Amino acid sequence: MWFIPSSPGRRISLELTGIKKPFTEVIKANIGDAHAMGQRPITFLRQVVALCTYPNLLDSPSFPEDAKKRARRILQGCGGNSLGSYTASQGINCIREDVASYIERRDGGVPADPDNIYLTTGASDGISAILKILISGDGKSRTGVMIPIPQYPLYSAAISELDAIQVNYYLDEENCWALNVNELRRALNEAKAYCNPKVLCIINPGNPTGQVQSRKCIEDVIHFAWEEKLFLLADEVYQDNVYSEGCQFHSFKKILYEMGPEYYNNVELASFHSTSKGYMGECGYRGGYMEVINLHPEIKGQLVKLLSVRLCPPVSGQAAMDIVVNPPVPGEESYAQFIKEKESVLNNLAKKAKLTEDMFNKIPGVHCNPLQGAMYAFPRIFIPSKAIEEAKAHKMAPDMFYCMKLLEETGICVVPGSGFGQREGTYHFRMTILPPVEKLKILLEKVKDFHIKFLEKYA
Amino acid sequence: MWFIPSSPGRRISLELTGIKKPFTEVIKANIGDAHAMGQRPITFLRQVVALCTYPNLLDSPSFPEDAKKRARRILQGCGGNSLGSYTASQGINCIREDVASYIERRDGGVPADPDNIYLTTGASDGISAILKILISGDGKSRTGVMIPIPQYPLYSAAISELDAIQVNYYLDEENCWALNVNELRRALNEAKAYCNPKVLCIINPGNPTGQVQSRKCIEDVIHFAWEEKLFLLADEVYQDNVYSEGCQFHSFKKILYEMGPEYYNNVELASFHSTSKGYMGECGYRGGYMEVINLHPEIKGQLVKLLSVRLCPPVSGQAAMDIVVNPPVPGEESYAQFIKEKESVLNNLAKKAKLTEDMFNKIPGVHCNPLQGAMYAFPRIFIPSKAIEEAKAHKMAPDMFYCMKLLEETGICVVPGSGFGQREGTYHFRMTILPPVEKLKILLEKVKDFHIKFLEKYA
Missing domain, CATH: 3.90.1150.10 (Aspartate Aminotransferase, domain 1)
Structure with missing residues (x-):
């Protein structure tokens, strides 16, 4: 439902x-x-988007230079230097580069390739698109998609709309909603009797459950996905929202890389981020990105084709995403605020x-x-x-x-x-x-x- | 393709x-x-969107009062007065009201109900959504969707993705790409042998063909749709782009209404507009709306449910759409420019x-x-x-x-x-x-x- x-x-x-x-x-x-x-919105983000929207403001002394610098860079990436032009379906090049740099910084230097970055209309657009190209077959060979219970209902809605099979794995409420690999295995083995499980969805930090996965848990999940050849879909839109002492956000991408080439050359992964959550809370801009790893070139072609039907993600949402991944740094005028x-x-x-x-x-x-x-x-x-x-x-x-x-x-x-x-x-x-x-x-x-x-x- | x-x-x-x-x-x-x-972008449109983006500018003397008035109204329609909030899936109320007023003015007083207006992520999002809820069945009962040839390829892509049957009717090149009802009838009758034709798509003014339909032609099409119980889908995104002398844009909605209650109480119609074309050319904002007439309440429920999955259309695109339907009027400061x-x-x-x-x-x-x-x-x-x-x-x-x-x-x-x-x-x-x-x-x-x-x- x-x-x-x-x-x-x-x-x-x-x-x-x-x-x-x-x-x-x-x-x-x-x-x-x-x-x-x-x-309240983050001032710097809104300043940059306002400058992009109405470039006359680039001459205004009431906007800081670091915001203007970013606005100019974004506008240079736009056809006719206007937010009103279509962009490539995958998103503006320089923003995808900024996303890749952000991921590298976040993950302690693990390389990220702008070619693997797709800007999206919020995270949900990316999640729906990836599910759409991964789901196929009918009868007993219908695609099974493993999702946590409790889950964010975008997943169940997309799975049902795409006529795939929802395979539930239960988070452990007695244990702070932890994800247990034994439970994944139970769910998978039972599902194999009636469908073809191909995708494993993870929400970390969890929605609605709020747990933050430990490094060990993520390693176990990746090992399991590798073993069972499951496509990993990591919904990481709350990556900035970690509160409990001793908890820390680890991206699936980073852990995958650190587990060595046998894993990072083989496990297929799509991970998602958004402008809507974190500290910025810019839901209305419908900004987001996904990073895909080890996607088969043929599937990648299908993805680009699918994304091209909706022409491009909203460009002001792309600009907002840029500021999330490329905020002021120490030494810049707007850093302190x-x-x-x-x-x-x-x-x-x-x-x-x-x-x-x-x-x-x-x-x-x-x-x-x-x-x-x-x-x-x-x-x-x-x-x-x-x-x-x-x-x-x-x-x-x-x-x-x-x-x-x-x-x-x-x-x-x-x-x-x-x-x-x-x-x-x-x-x-x-x-x-x-x-x-x-x-x-x-x-x-x-x-x-x-x-x-x-x-x-x-x- | x-x-x-x-x-x-x-x-x-x-x-x-x-x-x-x-x-x-x-x-x-x-x-x-x-x-x-x-x-170049229309100055007024960008001023309003910039004001909504960065409301500090509401205090700036360099923005005209009529732009500020519109920005304040849009922000009042937003949760927390911020473009960063989700809106209702159908779009911001006051913008849907402005769309309805625009349609009434455009159509010489034919009434329009804000409840029938849905703001969309560009026109293509609305077209895909409507096609999705209208298409059903399999085998010989697969839904047939009639489209002009030549057509804008969004239609063929959506039809193929939804596993419906594309039913071609040919525009008459010898006759300025006119739409001829005899050709519609030929296409429909042939299609009935292998599918269940339910939808008739019209692009007026035409893309890629640039013809503008005459009033008589639109009446014929509406009569045909009424007779054959076809759902009319009128793509009218070029409604401001009419150049030839003697040509005039007539909306399907207006003609439907003027044909009398037998027609306007029965023919199902969805029509589409967008911020991307016309004189504003704001493709990157992904703004648009659709108006639906005589949609069955059950189908309407499905539509709302479908739209809710993508949460809401980008809010700055909604704001841009508002300015397209609610531009400066005589007497206002920005009118002349x-x-x-x-x-x-x-x-x-x-x-x-x-x-x-x-x-x-x-x-x-x-x-x-x-x-x-x-x-x-x-x-x-x-x-x-x-x-x-x-x-x-x-x-x-x-x-x-x-x-x-x-x-x-x-x-x-x-x-x-x-x-x-x-x-x-x-x-x-x-x-x-x-x-x-x-x-x-x-x-x-x-x-x-x-x-x-x-x-x-x-x-």
Whole structure:
């Protein structure tokens, strides 16, 4: 099931003007939409995009020289020096070069080739495109795509649309949502009986589960993919969102390289990044990139052909992506402000991650794993059997019933765990930690009060 | 076959740095990319988008008040007043309202409902989405989609990708590429034997053929669609590009309405517009909209679900679309400059349309219909049988062979007619009229010299 996270909140927002509700404001904690929750854009990114949009501003003394330098470089990569020209389907050359340099810096010098970089319309466009070219066959030979449960529902939607088989592997909730290779193996072996599993999707840091994979875990997964000849699809859009002490983001690309030539010459990998998350939160620009490794030349040809149908990714999104991978560096005029803004966002998110975990774990009947990364809590909630019966009478999943009640009574909009998948008989919801700290505290208090009353009502 | 128009030119561009060629510059007359050919952006549009991008500029005295007013309105429609937020999948409400008002003005008061407007990632995104939800079935019941020949290859690519059946109807070259309903009927009746024709695609003004449909012709097509219960898909992205005297753009929506309730209550129609063409030429923003009429509520639900997978169209593209439908009006500060810029582009295009037609018709063995609208010439070229043989020896379509020779010898990049479809045994190419007048004259002279030499060589 593809869940449209914004709909119920929107409906209630509209209703608020008329019918009386026990709250004055809908808080949309259902979608990772940072700016909508009040986060300010990164000044430097917007300056560069504004300069590209209206190049007269290149003469304005109110824009810093380092922003102008980047804008000029981007415009030189555009036909007629205009953001209004089509670019190559793969994206602007100099931006792909900047992406490759970024990956090399991020991965401690592991080489990245601009030819392997494709700029995309957000990460989801790249993920859909790659899945489309990897999926084929029918009957028992239908392509199986392994995805984590819980997952981000783009995956299940794309798999179902492409008529492939969704192969679930379960993350280990008792163990901070860790990925266990034994579970991968179980899922794969069972799936082989009814489909042809070819792709293994990983979301790291996890959405909705927020775990950050250890180096050891990534090595195990890569070894498994190598052994089983699975195409690895690494969704790494939360790579800047790591909060817990002792946790660190490792890219699949880097670990693959460090495991030696037997791995990096053979394992096929596509990894994804985006302007939408991290500290910039620029969802509306629909900027993103993917890096592909060891893609068969024929498949690469198909990919280019497929991407050419949509002509090119939005060029202002490409420009925004450039600033994410090529931000101000020490010595540049805008560096101090950039770092201040970036760290302010990330430090705040880290604070809110801890706050949310602590607050949830104080509520009876709620358990929340540490939010090691990303921007969501995915607490497990106890739903009394009386409430489950009432949900059934309404033909609703129990956690959907819970979330609708929460929305109606508090104005807080979260997404039921059933939209992401969860182990049978367990219930969760996903809530973003994006509201400002003070608002988040109020929100968590309201959830607490609601939950206690809910337990009492259906005791 | 999906033709990637930009590739051969790009390859030769790169080669130019090394190998010696009989020309100094590649002229890319192969793709409708106005800014890449030197057309300047419309100042007002870019001012508004820059203001939305970097709202600090709202305090700058160097931006006009009417631009600021529009920027404020767009930002009020955005979550957190930021272009960086996701919007509803259907697009920002106030922009959909502006689109509806624009359509009402354009169509002399025929009502338009913002609920029927969907903002899209360029027109192609909307066309692909609509085709996707209309196409179903297998075997003899596979969906047939009627498209003009010659056509814009997005259609053939989408149809083939969706595993539907392409049903060709031929435009009448002897009659200025007019659409004849008898030909529609022939194509439909033949197609019924092997598929289930459900969709009729129209491109007006035509791409690559440049014809502008008469009111009578549109009425005939609508009557035909009503009679045969075909879903009408009207690609009207060149609605501002009409040049020939006596020609006028009529929207399918308007004529449908004027034909009375039997028609406008029954015929299903989707029509498309874009920021990429017209006088603004903002291809890189990937802005567009579609209006749907009489779409079944269930199908509408599927459409919204499909669109929600890609989250939302790029928000700066939505903002650009807003300015296309809501430009400065008389009395506003920016009106004079806006009209001057708009008319300069359109008058130039009209001049170039006439110039191109005249020049082509002076070349022996070339015939070119009047360029009534859009931004392309699609001349018919005589290819001698010796050249056809040589092309066959190279396993190339004869017009591809011709276009490759043209590129190698002159640096002029055009697209062979076989990329769009043409009657068996006829040959064409598509060339944009976007280069500046002086450059276009040189280009046409070069084509003439090349063609005469080509005829001599293969006589």
